[in-house]
Amino acid sequence: xxxxxxxxAGAQPGRAADVSGxxxxxxVVVAEAQLQGRIAELGRQITSDxxxxxxxxxxxxxxxxxxxxxxxxxxxxxxxxDFMAVSSYGSATKTSGVVRIxxxxxxDLSGRxxxxxxxxVDSGLTLSYLxxxxxxxxxxxxxxxxLLVKEGLQRVDPDLRYVGFRIPPDFVVGYGxxxxxxxxxLRDVYVYLGAVGSVP
Ligand code: IMP
Numbered sequence: 001x002x003x004x005x006x007x008x009a010g011a012q013p014g015r016a017a018d019v020s021g022x023x024x025x026x027x028v029v030v031a032e033a034q035l036q037g038r039i040a041e042l043g044r045q046i047t048s049d050x051x052x053x054x055x056x057x058x059x060x061x062x063x064x065x066x067x068x069x070x071x072x073x074x075x076x077x078x079x080x081x082d083f084m085a086v087s088s089y090g091s092a093t094k095t096s097g098v099v100r101i102x103x104x105x106x107x108d109l110s111g112r113x114x115x116x117x118x119x120x121v122d123s124g125l126t127l128s129y130l131x132x133x134x135x136x137x138x139x140x141x142x143x144x145x146x147l148l149v150k151e152g153l154q155r156v157d158p159d160l161r162y163v164g165f166r167i168p169p170d171f172v173v174g175y176g177x178x179x180x181x182x183x184x185x186l187r188d189v190y191v192y193l194g195a196v197g198s199v200p
Contacts, residue, residue, distance in 0.1 A: 019186060026191030029172050030148070030165050035189070038164050039067070042145060043074020045162065046115065054078045056112045056139075058105065060130065061085035063119030066176035066184065067147045067164075071117060082107045088126050099129040109137040119176050120148040122169075124158040131159070148172070148189070171196055 019025055046055070054077060059068035061083050072079055085103035114134060121127055127144060134142055145162035150169045167189075173179050174186030179196055 019190075024192060024194040025173070025183075026170075026193045028188045028190055029167050029170070030175075030189040032175075032187040035147075035164070035175060035187075036070070039070050039147075040074050042162055042164065043071055043076075046071075046145070047074075047076045050075075050077055050113060050115075053113045054080065055115045056080045056082065056107065056109070057115050057117050058134070059083045059117045060119065060126075061103065062184070063176045063178070064117050064147075067119055068117045071145065080107065084130075086126060086130065099126055101133070109134060109139040111138070111140050113141045114139040114143070116142070116144045118144060118146040120150065120172070121146045121158050121160065122150050127158050147175075 055075070057068060057072055057075075057079055059065060059081065062085065065083075068081070068083075072081060082105045083103065084101065084105050086099050087102050088099050116127075116130060116134065118127060127146075131142065131144070143161035144159065145164075146158070146160050147164040149158070149160065149163050149166050151166050152169065170191045171179070172189050173183035173192045174189045176184050177189065178184045179192055179194065183190075183192075
């Protein structure tokens with residue numbers, strides 16, 4: 001069996017997935033270079049805002065896992081990371097705001113400076129539920145960093161301290177975002193052109 005040779009430091013990274021010819025992918029909404037540039041800026045801003053404190057990053061699974069991984073590495077502070085998995089009831093394109101915690105946090109939030117890391121805010125209902133749930137655990141502070149916010153769709157004021165990009169209200173995939181668990185590994189964010197089926 002031939003072993004895969006290790007990567008060479010300084011080598012140009014290759015494209016992770018070849019998506020050319022996928023008829024379900026529309027235009028790129030946010031390209032890799034824009035994502036990486038903005039995430040570096042967010043990291044610098046968070047580093048400055050939390051100076052002297054050790055923020056606890058809470059990633060909302062599954063969509064935020066790629067963003068959280070990049071963002072955490074741009075924060076020049078002793079961060080801690082925890083994850084929570086939630087599932088919303090409703091159609092796959094619209095959440096009802098009724099959220100079930102599928103995986104809860106491992107860490108105690110009391111007295112901690114908590115920064116929730118979200119992939120995308122659509123109606124804002126998931127975040128509104130999460131905020132109430134997490135505030136009940138008595139953190140010293142609670143802020144939200146959302147990579148993408150769909151313009152004009154929020155049914156509640158999401159109160160976001162950090163926002164990566166405001167995007168049109170299309171269904172998008174890539175950079176952690178999926179449809180039926182696919183496309184999370186794409187380096188850019190694309191409009192998804194296919195039908196998005198119902199979820200339980
Ligand atoms: P909200 O409660 O309507 O704000 O929906 C937020 C959640 O719905 C996100 O955390 C995603 O899991 C999912 N979601 C909303 N819009 C999209 C999208 O365009 N692509 C992939 N997932 C989405």
